[in-house]
Amino acid sequence: MHPPSKTQYNVEFPTDADLHGRLTRLLAKRKVDMPSVVTTHVGDRTLVQFLAPKNDALREDIKKLGVAVREELIFQFEMPNHHWELHKLAKTLATEGINILSLYSQVQGEQMRIVLAVDQPANAMALIEKLGFDPDYAIYD
């Protein structure tokens, strides 16, 4: 098991192109190395999520834009890309009352790589290991 290599920043704000632009410019100016960035709109709210090395100064600069920032501990694992495996994972987490905070997947041939943040990371890691997968806090680009 490796120590966490990256943190997931979640930046939430009312949907506003100017605010979104200022956030993007800040990240570019700081030359933040992001292997992944995702934008989601739900109703009138926007959520920008990105993976990056932990940086308290960056977090403070983002807060100064007037947006909400939170960090999540993420881990990744690979599993066969079969619908029953995905359902087994979702059902196991649900049965234990573990809430998924964020998830993304990448299909690589027969395998699906999952990057996951949950409200009970230690419990989830143990359950995922029991399912036969090998979760790790190190996130590979």
Next chain:
Amino acid sequence: MQRTTEARYNIVVKNRPGELAKLTKLLSDAGMNVSGLRIANLGDKSSIQFVAPKDTGRKHGLRRTGAKPSLG
């Protein structure tokens, strides 16, 4: 020109344990693999986006869950 055979579906559900399991059960019962999955939480709501064969929604009752194909 090649026909697009997959669509991206969006669902907004309550942000609580078990909502993804409801969707994966439906997909699993239908024998459907997804080629992409993304979940993001915004307050008390959770956005689930997934990529699946284009006719998944019509054939397998996904629309009853509120899933809509999207270009976004």
